Amino acid sequence: MIEITWDEKKCTSPQECRKCLDTCPQGVFHVYPRDGRKPGKATENWAIAPLYLSLCTGCNICEEMCPEDALAVSVA
Amino acid sequence: MCEFCTQHGEGKKWYLQAQNYSQELLNEERKRFMTDFFENIEQFARNRIGALDKVMAADPAAARAMFPSIVEQQKKEHYGQVVPLEEIEQIFDMSLSVVRVPCVCRSTLRGFRDARYCFGVTTSSADSLATVFQPYPDYSTDLEVLSKDEAKKAIQKLDRNGLVHTVWTFITPYIGGICNCTVNECLALKTRTRLDLPVLFKAEHVATIDWEECNGCRDCMKSCNFGAINYSAYVDKCSINQLQCYGCGVCRALCPKDAITLLDRNAIPALANEW
DSSP states (O other): OEEEEEOTTTOOOHHHHOHHHHHOTTOOEEEEETTOOOTTSOOOOEEEEESOGGGOOOOOHHHHHOTTOOEEEEEO | OOHHHHHHSTTSOGGGOGGGGOTTTOOHHHHHHHHHHHHSHHHHHIIIIIHHHHHHHHOHHHHHHHHHHHHHHHHHHOOEEEOOHHHHHHHHHHOSEEEEEOOHHHHHHHOOSSOOOEEEEESSSOOHHHHTTTTOTTTOSSOEEEOHHHHHHHHHHHHHTTOEEEEEESSTTOEEEEEEEOGGGOHHHHHHHHSOOOOEEOOSEEEEEOTTTOOSOOHHHHHOTTOOEEEETTTTEEEEOTTTOOOOOTHHHHOTTOOEEEEEGGGSGGGTTOO
16 A cells, blocks of 8 residues: 655645646645635645545655655555 | 436437526526535545545455445536537537636646636526636636637637547536546546546547548547557557547547548447447
């Protein structure tokens, strides 16, 4: 089983950075409003998580591309 | 014809029935569903796709056992079909106005907040479809209303870029969206092609290449989202695997010899149950 961990303290603006979203060849990740979305307000607090983890090949590109070292791929 | 044509088409293709876009269908229940859908799309994706994906990673057979109930619910609420360019133009011709709205899939999967790839059509003057997006600045603050000609030009450009056109229900049979997608940026196409879960029908069509006309340039292969085109170096020709073809027809735009046409899927015996 492959696991991807995301360090929210290191990654502060995933929605602007988008490196992992753009470079993952399998498109494993998605970005979401951490506290939900409120009508009339633009979301500021975004988070990243794998959505299609079963497609992850463990290629580590996300880990290498992340400018904040916030992602870690491990194979258990 | 697909089962939606039988149930909601009254003898026509269901997505060419004006009543399936009508204001009468856009009742309070549907407006609530759409508002909730756009407000909580990521949650929706996690609950359905993410949950299935977790099971898929651990036990594919158990995941497949979940398919029928998910598909049944999707067919009631939010199901789609691939539609080629000329029929999207027919839909625009039936409409009164076309609104262009940002794509929620590209927002979810790529973080693009104002990727205007999706269209909504209305068939009456009250443009309540547009109001569904208004409360959410994450997607957009201003709405674009296009004339039929502007909408056709826009969709033709997307077609040349190789984007697959699909129609989507928001509580079936109301069609609330026309999307233009690539496999890796679309929650639905991705879930269907990568997790094998049917969340949309293939088109009523399937592509074929005229053997005499094909010059073996392979340009069509670049646009196929479904890996349905094969090339033979020996004869220097391309051919289409009709079992893999979704019938979107976008390969036609790239063929310099106009060698690709769409056939009626229903006329091909082996494809009668291949949706």
